[in-house]
Amino acid sequence: MAMTEKLVTTCPEVTTGWNRRKEAVELGAETAEAARDWWSEELRVSEIALRNAPKSYPSWYHRKWTVSRMIRTMGRESETVRMTLERERALCSRLLDADDRNFHCWAYRRFIVQSLGVTTEEELEYTLKKIEDNFSNYSAWHQRSAILDARGDVDSATLKGEFELASNAFYTEPEDQSAWMYHRWLIARARALKIPDERDAAIASALEICREVAELEPGCKWPLLARASLEDEKSRRDVLDRLSSIDPARVGYYRDVA
């Protein structure tokens, strides 16, 4: 094990090294030693590896494998498992404070909170905090959309709050695309509202805000892009023409959607 520890902590990408450790764990489980604390070692070693290489696929997977195996052999309700899961959740928060776009860590965090049975509300709260810390955190916007989507249809009250959140972001950082991409998704959700009055009101208020931002930031393409999907036919063509001149790299796109 000392040899594989050296290998996986210096070359964490070498899957074969991690595999030898997994084999040793499985072998140990069949001996009299079965009860010994095998997981602490695996968590310790993979933490060293992740500290050196926070984007290493095999290191993250080894960690997930270790925790999954704990859950399988001891049960979700075991005190040791719960304590481990809570520690893992705290570790993820620390790592995401250091790099809030590490998608490996976000994925692992999803696995941990799911195993803990954390509520949707609590998770939405976490993404809100991450977004408010940094509006440019696309990973958090993504996570938020995934939680809301998984919950089912997004109702008009929820949408209202989400539109507000996106607006806060683009009043602060109009050139950052994260909130605008989320906004495009919100518009699609608003169009899917079943009650016509609610739908029309949501679209109208989104359009109003985009017009306002476009006026405040005349050189910014993003409010225009949003307007292109919200305006009537005539204004839409004008907006797309302006987009073509502000953002010539994507003129092919503006032509195709015109």
Added chain:
Amino acid sequence: MSAAKEFELPSMPTLCVDEHCAFVARASESADTLEHALTEHLRLSGIYWGVCAVYTLGRLDRTFDRAKKEEILSYVDSCRNENGSYGGGVGHDGHVLYTLSAVQIYALFDELSRIDVEAVVGFLSSMQLSNGSFQGDHWGEIDTRFTYCALSALRLLGRLDAVDVDKACAYINSCKNFDGGFGAEPGGESHAGQVFTCVGALAIGGRLDYVDGDLLGWWLAERQVKVGGLNGRPEKLPDVCYSWWVLSSLSVLGKTHWIDRAALARFILKCQDEKSGGISDRPDDEPDVYHTFFGIAGLALMGHPAVVEPIDPVFALPKSVLRRMGIELSGTGKG
């Protein structure tokens, strides 16, 4: 102006074909360097990148003589495991990732007869799980990259029938996000590399109808940043390898004209080491075989005249290789 015409402008740097071939040749010789030792575990992928790069430049035979070719092929042979899988290097455990690399290398050298097809098919099909997803090896890591690798390798071997393609595609669809992109697993953030594998898998499986082409095409087009290069996720730095991951996906969707191809080409060409050959992730970084291949492959999709062998956006293999194997080509041909 089409991208191909732009390549004739004096402002466009030239592609250093000779230097890149020499770089690839050197990379496959230097067996005793530290870099070589550190990348031992993914040697098969490295060989595929290098061989495919010189093939697309029309220099396969000139770069690898008969003896070298045999040396490479017997190295690949020796990476084979009992269960039909291939490891990244000799002595490494088998994995779906490197099994595809092995098949690709044999295909490039027209040496598919060296493959024990039944064994490889047996391994790949045993990696499919009941929800349609694929694990990379028997330790259970699941990732949409592995779905692509398995479907691509099976298609190249003419054995897609060995797995449940519909279920595999439905699983990919369950990894689709609010932005039209795809992640590594359900709920995983969209990433251009992952988008390539998912769009590719759906193309192979005949289920591109799962893709929202306008939404995903737009997200992909927004990967282009001011300097012309492409990034892999919003608000990230550009990197030459995304020239391939993004552009190949756009190509399958018939939307490569949604970005400024000339600006992208200029970015890739600026990442060349004009003296010693090779392409790096960003200008002035150290070149490597990975970015050299994906830079050249990106230029191939834009019709660069020096990349004489056009490349298929789904299989990431030269079209002439696929034609030789009787596999119909992907992409819409537009753009």
